[in-house]
Amino acid sequence: MAIEYQYKAKNKEGDLISGTIEAENKSVIARQLRDKGYYITEISEKRKALDVGEFLKMHKKVKLKNLAVFSQQFAAMIDAGISLVDSLNILVDQTEHRRLREVILKVRDDVETGVSLADAMAKHPAVFPQLYIQLVKAGESGGVLDRILNKLADHYDRQDELNSMVRSALYYPAVILTVGIIVVIFLVTQVVPQFVTMFQDFGSELPLPTRMLLAISTFMQSYWWALLLAFIIVLFILGRFRGTPAGKEKTDSWILKMPVIGPMMRKVYISRFSSTLAILVESGVDLLTALAIVEDVVGNKVYGEILTKARVRVREGSNLSDPLQESGEFPAMVVQMISVGEETGAIGTMLNKVSTFYDRQVEASVDGAISLIEPVMIVLLAVMVGFVAISIVTPMFDMFQQF
Structure with missing residues (x-):
């Protein structure tokens, strides 16, 4: 192009x-x-002149699925004996993601000038994470780049599937609750006011639920802008707090303590830790470098801090299983399997078994979380809509009884 x-x-x-x-x-x-x-x-x-559509395409995030497809195609070409430059040329034509295509072009240009593939990819950390770069470097030095790329494709496919399951568990209640709140707001601001005049003409004292609903309706109609502003301010403050190291650690700690969601996310982090560490160790990356990469990949500050301390202990000569056990955040089964792997020299195999086990556990947790959250959401929505209905219907019955 x-x-x-x-x-x-x-x-x-x-x-x-x-x-x-x-x-x-x-x-x-x-x-x-x-x-x-x-x-x-x-x-x-x-x-070129700024085009909003092109700008959004260029800055669209490269997702795990994009990396998985790219790795699969790249591996197939390398395995077929096609040179790196020719493979990258073909990938430029085959890649639909605009940002990834532009980065592949730049990587190809660097490789043409004699830069190694890993070093060329390292110039684009927003697209190729450290995990990817380290494994490509190991594949180049060992002459097994095609096998490494296939491993990366499988790894990112697995992580994308895991993330999709988690999103389904988190988005479902959020969507249901949002729809419920919108319906209630519509009833309170649009339907309830239609009855206000009728209730006022009726003249008798209104029931407490009706008076509460009328007060809420009046407040929301008069001060909707204040509620919206307060909501935006709260989101902004939470975002800024989450952006600080202390805030991220605190919110990540809260996530682990949440009912239903906490245990599920703990399994996700352990699966991510074990699968990422397994692929690094099995590809010949030393344990200290692998742990440094996993700290960023695991996605939770609490677990990241544990792995940072574990890396220090490993550097001092300790086994990996000891600091993990002392942290209290890793189940005994995980610690024991890592310990057996260290003793037998098959830590990669053991970590893969842990990851496979916890992938199944995450799937079961997602199904369990949805089955628990669904009735809670239904009850919550029933209470909200029921309160509005009772507040409107009760004074109407009183009116009919007087006629």
Whole structure:
């Protein structure tokens, strides 16, 4: 895919010239200009006018599924004997994700100039995480890049599936509750006021639920902007608090203590820890480097701090299982399997077994969480809508009884 570049150069007479050329990369342009006898001073990609749609596409996050598909295709090409540069060229045409395609182009340009694949990917940490870079480096040094890429594809597929299950458990109650709140707000602000005049003309004292509902309705109609502003401020404060190291550790600790959600998320973190550490160790990455990567991948500050302390202890000569056991956040079964793996030299195998076991546990926890949350949501919505219905119907019955 051709890209438009701007160039500045000096001709044989020493005059400064500039212009634009479409080419696949900078090296093609440099070769063309040198053939004309020009001395190149600058080559840069031409900036286009800001397009909101293009901007959003370029900054769209590269998801785990995108990395999994990219790795599968890359592995198939390497296994077929296609060179790195040719493989990357093909991937540029096959990749639909705009941001990932642009990054592959830059990686290809670097590889063409002699940079290793891992080092070229390391220039784009927002797309290729440390786990990916370290494993690619191990695959290049061991001559097993295709096997490593297949492992990465399986790993990211597995993580994407796990994340999807968790999202289904978390989004379901959130959507139901949001719909319920919208319905109640509609009833309170649009339906209830229709009855206000009728109730006031009735003249008798209204029941307590009706008076409460009328007060809520009046307040929401008069001060809806204040409620919206307060909601935005609370979200902003929580976001800022979550953005601090202490805030992230505190909120991550709260997540682990939440009923139903806490035990499920604990299993997710343990599965993520064990599967990531397994693929790193089995690919030849040393344990200390592997632990440093897992600290960031695990996704919970509490577990990240435990792994940081564990890495220090391992560096001092301790077994990995000892600090994990002392933390109290890892189940005895996990600690025992890691301990057996350390003694037998098969820690990667044991970690894979732990990960497989906890993947099943997460699936069961998601089903259990949904089955528990669903009736709670139904009862909550029934109480909210029921309160509105009773508040409206009760004075109407009183009116009918007087006629």
